[in-house]
Structures are given as C-alpha cells and as structure tokens.
Amino acid sequence: MVKVNVGGCNSFVKDAQIGNYLAKALVAFDQLQGEEGAGNDFLGWKHLPSAVLDPASAREGRGYPVPAIPEGTLEACEAVRDAWKAKGVDLVVVVGIGGSYLGARCAVEALSRNFAGLRSDKNAPDVVFAGNNLSEEYIADLLDLAAGRNTACVVISKSGTTTEPAVAFRLLKEFIEKRYSDASERIVAITDAKRGALKTLATQEGYRTFVVPDNVGGRFSVLTPVGLLPIVLAGLDARALLEGALEMEKALSVRSEDNPAVRYAALRNLLYAEAGKKVEVMVTYNPKLQYLGEWWKQLYGESEGKDGKGIFPASVNNTADLHSMGQFIQEGERVLFETVINVEKALANVVIGTDPQNLDQLNYLAGQHVEHCDAMAQLGTKLAHIDGGVPQLEISIEQVDARNLGGLFYFFEFACGVSAYLLGVNPFNQPGVEAYKKNMFALLGKPGYEELAARLKERL
Numbered sequence: 001m002v003k004v005n006v007g008g009c010n011s012f013v014k015d016a017q018i019g020n021y022l023a024k025a026l027v028a029f030d031q032l033q034g035e036e037g038a039g040n041d042f043l044g045w046k047h048l049p050s051a052v053l054d055p056a057s058a059r060e061g062r063g064y065p066v067p068a069i070p071e072g073t074l075e076a077c078e079a080v081r082d083a084w085k086a087k088g089v090d091l092v093v094v095v096g097i098g099g100s101y102l103g104a105r106c107a108v109e110a111l112s113r114n115f116a117g118l119r120s121d122k123n124a125p126d127v128v129f130a131g132n133n134l135s136e137e138y139i140a141d142l143l144d145l146a147a148g149r150n151t152a153c154v155v156i157s158k159s160g161t162t163t164e165p166a167v168a169f170r171l172l173k174e175f176i177e178k179r180y181s182d183a184s185e186r187i188v189a190i191t192d193a194k195r196g197a198l199k200t201l202a203t204q205e206g207y208r209t210f211v212v213p214d215n216v217g218g219r220f221s222v223l224t225p226v227g228l229l230p231i232v233l234a235g236l237d238a239r240a241l242l243e244g245a246l247e248m249e250k251a252l253s254v255r256s257e258d259n260p261a262v263r264y265a266a267l268r269n270l271l272y273a274e275a276g277k278k279v280e281v282m283v284t285y286n287p288k289l290q291y292l293g294e295w296w297k298q299l300y301g302e303s304e305g306k307d308g309k310g311i312f313p314a315s316v317n318n319t320a321d322l323h324s325m326g327q328f329i330q331e332g333e334r335v336l337f338e339t340v341i342n343v344e345k346a347l348a349n350v351v352i353g354t355d356p357q358n359l360d361q362l363n364y365l366a367g368q369h370v371e372h373c374d375a376m377a378q379l380g381t382k383l384a385h386i387d388g389g390v391p392q393l394e395i396s397i398e399q400v401d402a403r404n405l406g407g408l409f410y411f412f413e414f415a416c417g418v419s420a421y422l423l424g425v426n427p428f429n430q431p432g433v434e435a436y437k438k439n440m441f442a443l444l445g446k447p448g449y450e451e452l453a454a455r456l457k458e459r460l
Contacts, residue, residue: 001247001248001251001260001407002248002260002395002396002397002407002408002411003260003394003395003396004260004263004264004267004393004394004395005393005394005395005396008382008386008391008392008393008394009267009271009337009391009392009393011386011391012271012275012391013270013271013274013275013391017270017274018266018267018270020270021266021267021269021270021422022257022262022263022266024266024269024422025262025263025265025266025269025418025419025422026255026257026262027422028265028418028419028421028422029255029259029261029262029265029418030255031421032046032414032417032418032421033253033255037421037426037427038425038426038427038428038429039426039427039428039429041215042215042216042217042220042428043215043417043428044213044214044215044216045216045217045220045221045223045413046249046414046417047249048216048223048224048245049223049242049243049245049246049248049249049406049410050246050249052073052074052223052228052242053239053242053243053246073210073225073228074228074232074238074239074242076210076225077210077225077228077229077232077233077238078232080188080208080229080232080233081232081233081235083185084125084152084186084233087150087152087182087185087186088150089125089150089151089152089186090125090126090149090150091125091126091128091145091146091149091150091151091152092125092126092127092128092151092152092153092154092230092233092234093128093129093130093142093146093151093152093153093154093172094127094128094129094130094153094154094156094230095129095130095131095153095154095155095156095157095165095168095169095172096129096131096132096155096156096157096165096226097131097132097162097164097165098132098218098219098298098302099217099218099219099220099221099222099226099298100131100156100157100165100190100218100221100226101129101131101132101156102219102222102291102294102295102298103221103222103226103227103295103409104127104129104222104226104227104229104230104231105129105291105294105295106222106291106292106294106295106405107222107227107230107231107236107241107402107405108127108230108231108234108236109288109290109291110288110289110291110292110400110405111231111234111236111237111241111288111400111401111402111405112234112236114287114288123235124233124234124235124236125152125233125234125235126149127230127233127234128142128145130142130165130168130172131155131164131165131166131167131168131169132164132165133164134163134164134167139167139168139171142168142172143171143172143175146172146175147175151175151176151179151186152176152186152187152188153169153172153173153176153186153187153188154187154188154189154190154229154230154233155169155172155187155188155189155190155191155198156189156190156191156212156226157169157190157191157196157198158191158192158196158198158212158218159192159196159197159198160191160196160197160198160199160200160201161196161197163437163440163441166197173187184205184206184207185208187205187207188207188208188209188210188229189201189202189207189208189209189210190209190210190211190212190225190226190229191209191210191211191212192211192212192214193211193212193214210224210225210229211225212224212225212226217428219298219299219302219303220299220413220428222295222409223241223242223245223406223409223410228241228242236402237402238402240401240402240403240406241402241403241405241406241409242406243403243406244402244403244404244405244406244407244410245406245407245409245410246406247403247407248406248407248410248411248414249410249414252410252411252414260395260411260415261411261414261415261418262415262418264339264393264395264411264415264419265415265418265419265422266422267393268280268311268337268339268393268419269419269422269423271337271391272311272423275337275391276334276335277311277335277336277337277391278311278312278335278336279311279312279313279314279335279336279337280300280311280312280313280314280336280337280338280339281314281315281316281329281336281337281338281339282296282297282313282314282315282316282338282339282341283315283316283317283318283338283339283340283341284315284316284317284318284340284341285317285318285319285340285341285342285343285374285377285378286317286341286343286400287317287320288400289317289341289343289400290315290317292341292405292408293315293316293317294315296313296315296412297313297314297315299412299413299416300313300412300416300419301313302430302433303416303417303420303425303427303428304416304419304420304423304425304427305432306425306426306429306430306431306432307424307425309423309424309425310423310425314336316329318377318378318381319374319377319381322377322381326381329385329388329390330384330385330388330390331388334389334390336390337390337391337392337393338385338390338391338392338393339392339393339394339395340378340382340392340393340394340395341395341396341397341408342378342394342395342396342397343396343397343398343399343400344396344397344398344399345398345399346369346371346399347399347400347401349369350369350370350371351367351368351369351370352365352366352367352368352369352370352373353366354366354367395408395411438452439452439456442456443456443457
C-alpha cells in the first residue's frame with residue numbers, strides 16, 4: 001500500500017490550511033468519481049486493472065466507462081512472447097513516444113536486474129526503445145545493433161503518423177522486411193481499433209494487433225497493452241503489476257481524508273497556491289526508479305500545465321544528483337518542494353567489509369549493509385533540505401517489485417485526476433503540444449503547410 005507522509009511540510013503550512021485543502025481535494029475526488037468533470041470521456045484508465053484481470057465482473061452492473069480491453073489480453077501478450085521465443089528473438093525494439101513508451105520503459109528499467117543487457121544468465125530478449133527522438137545517430141546505432149541480433153518490433157501509435165515513431169518504424173520495417181522472410185510475424189502493432197494509418201497498414205500486412213482503448217489517453221495507458229506487452233516480452237511479471245494496481249484501484253475508491261491520493265493532491269496544491277512552491281521535484285534513491293520520474297513528469301506536466309497554471313514537474317535520482325542538483329535544491333531560489341519515493345526494503349544484501357589499512361576511513365561502516373548507508377543519506381538529506389526551506393512529501397512502498405510498481409502507477413494516475421480538478425484544469429487534454437508539431441511540419445515541407453512555412457521563414 002502506498003503511504004503519503006505529511007511530515008516535512010508542517011513547518012511550511014498551517015493545520016487549518018491542510019484541512020481546507022483536504023476538503024477541496026474531496027470535492028475534486030467526487031468530481032473524478034462522479035465522472036462529471038472536463039475530459040470525462042477519457043476515464044477508462046480508472047478500471048483498467050479490474051478490466052484486465054477480471055473482465056466479466058468488471059462489466060456487471062457498472063455505470064462507469066469500462067475500457068475496451070478484450071478478455072485474454074495478458075494471454076495474448078504471452079502468446080507473442082512465446083511465438084518470438086520460438087523464433088529465437090533476442091532483441092525487441094519498442095517504437096513509441098510519450099505515453100506510448102515511458103510507462104513501459106519505466107517498468108522494464110525498474111523490474112529488470114541492473115545491467116540486464118550484459119548478463120549471461122538473461123533468459124528474455126533485450127527490450128530497447130525507439131521513436132522517441134529524431135537523432136540520426138541513435139537510429140543508425142539501433143540498426144547496427146539489430147543487424148547483429150534476432151530482431152522483432154512492437155510499434156505503438158494510435159494514428160501511425162506521429163513523426164518520431166513513424167520515421168523510426170519506417171526504417172525498422174524496411175530493415176525487417178529485407179532481412180526476414182517472416183517479417184509480418186515479427187511486427188506487432190498497438191493502435192486504434194478501427195482507423196488510422198497504422199491500423200490500415202497492420203490489416204494490409206497481417207500484423208498481430210492490440211488495441212489502445214478510445215477512452216484511455218496515452219499518458220494513462222501503461223496498464224493497457226501499450227505497457228503490458230513490452231513488460232511481458234521482457235520476461236517480467238505483468239500479472240503482479242496489475243494485481244498491485246487493482247489493490248490500489250480498490251483502496252483509492254474510498255472517500256476519505258486518509259485516502260493517500262486525496263492527501264497527495266491536497267498537499268501539493270496547498271504548497272503551490274499558499275506557499276509559493278511552483279516546482280515539484282520527484283526524488284528517488286534507487287537508480288532503477290529513474291524512469292519513474294520520467295513517466296511521472298509527462299503524466300503531471302501534460303495533465304496540469306495549461307491555462308497558465310500548474311506545478312512544474314522535475315526529478316532527481318539521489319544520491320548521484322546530490323552531487324549536482326543538490327546545491328540548487330539546498331540553497332537556490334525557494335520555489336520548490338520535494339516528493340520523495342521511499343523504498344522500505346532492498347531486494348539484495350551486500351555488507352561492507354573491514355580493510356586493515358582503512359585508508360578510505362570507512363571501517364566505521366564495517367558490518368553495515370549498503371542500503372543502511374543509503375537510508376542515512378536519505379534521512380540526512382531530508383533534514384538538510386527542510387532546514388534549507390524545502391518542504392518534503394514522502395510516498396513509501398515496501399520494495400521495488402511488480403506489485404508495488406503497479407500500485408505506484410495507479411496511485412499517481414488517480415491522484416493526478418484529483419489534483420488537476422482541484423487546480424481547475426482538464427486533466428485529460430493536451431492542446432499545447434500541437435503548436436510545435438505544426439511548425440515542424442511546415443519547416444519540413446509537409447503538404448498543406450505552405451502558408452505557415454512562408455510565415456515562419458520570414459521570422460528566421
């Protein structure tokens with residue numbers, strides 16, 4: 001169970017303010033649960049865990065918009081895994097951008113062993129990601145890697161025309177078709193159920209397909225095949241991930257000031273509106289969780305950053321970033337607060353030994369677990385940052401495993417809906433992302449953008 005700790009911000013806000021914002025957060029909670037707010041046609045994510053794990057009961061007598069997840073979704077993902085294993089596939093390239101890759105990458109990074117791609121005991125293919133940039137060097141290196149491996153591809157796009165993944169997929173598709181006689185069996189498309197360029201291509205070529213539900217936006221899609229298929233292909237426990245999310249789905253449905261999503265939404269909005277804290281820094285102390293910060297930044301940045309409002313989401317991974325960003329956090333402009341992901345238990349045991357010379361002066365740590373040092377670094381940092389004027393919220397999980405990560409995914413998604421409604425914005429649209437795309441299309445010479453291209457070139 002995810003736990004939200006109020007401690008660390010009490011010295012920055014008053015108890016009466018906390019009570020006031022908890023009351024406001026409960027109103028926002030009612031708006032989300034009652035499905036009355038802006039963007040309420042994109043609430044399918046709320047019941048994804050139950051829809052995937054128990055689709056029959058999820059559809060019985062419910063008034064909510066159940067996502068269009070077919071029964072047997074996990075089994076279908078496992079069938080792809082088994083088919084590619086039979087072909088000897090040892091490299092899977094997942095093509096997507098934004099919500100079409102961040103959740104999957106977060107899960108693969110968090111749940112795999114460190115240095116997974118270099119391990120001789122690895123019994124699953126390496127999963128790498130493309131279509132999230134327009135770097136020619138990145139694509140060239142990827143194609144060089146694929147040339148020496150047994151390669152398959154998952155392409156994720158509702159439309160099939162988003163520039164970054166479309167460019168990467170065109171190149172990968174050409175590579176796979178030239179190299180393999182069974183090319184169509186080595187490509188899986190996760191796309192719209194009925195329309196779009198990728199859906200048309202998948203039908204023409206006979207690709208196996210999975211559906212991105214219409215009522216689930218990209219940044220809320222990690223518990224659909226968008227996230228589940230790459231997780232399964234990486235040899236990870238997608239069922240445990242969903243079970244953790246389902247546990248959280250049930251827990252967060254309770255209307256209470258003790259609901260952790262309500263508390264998190266209330267406190268972050270209180271610090272923003274009343275204490276002048278315009279930047280929220282997610283802090284992790286486990287390198288496996290670095291991409292949790294990347295996924296979270298998109299979720300909250302796209303959901304809340306509109307109408308001239310919103311907390312700017314940033315992230316650091318300590319203790320590494322204590323030696324870089326730590327100085328600013330400690331003594332820079334006092335515009336930020338931290339949300340620390342606290343992991344209560346490590347999944348490994350490494351004890352520091354004794355050195356007769358003690359030249360590094362570490363013998364005082366002899367017999368201690370490395371994790372104890374990390375915990376004391378975290379505690380020392382907390383006290384120093386609070387003394388330096390940085391409020392801290394704390395979100396605790398037992399350990400970094402599939403069940404806890406699934407709980408975190410669902411927790412942050414639900415809390416995001418509550419928080420955005422409390423802020424007074426639509427959590428489920430992203431009108432601002434189109435501005436750069438139009439300019440890029442015009443500058444690239446895309447047909448239909450000639451007039452805009454002329455105006456832009458006059459400015460350059």
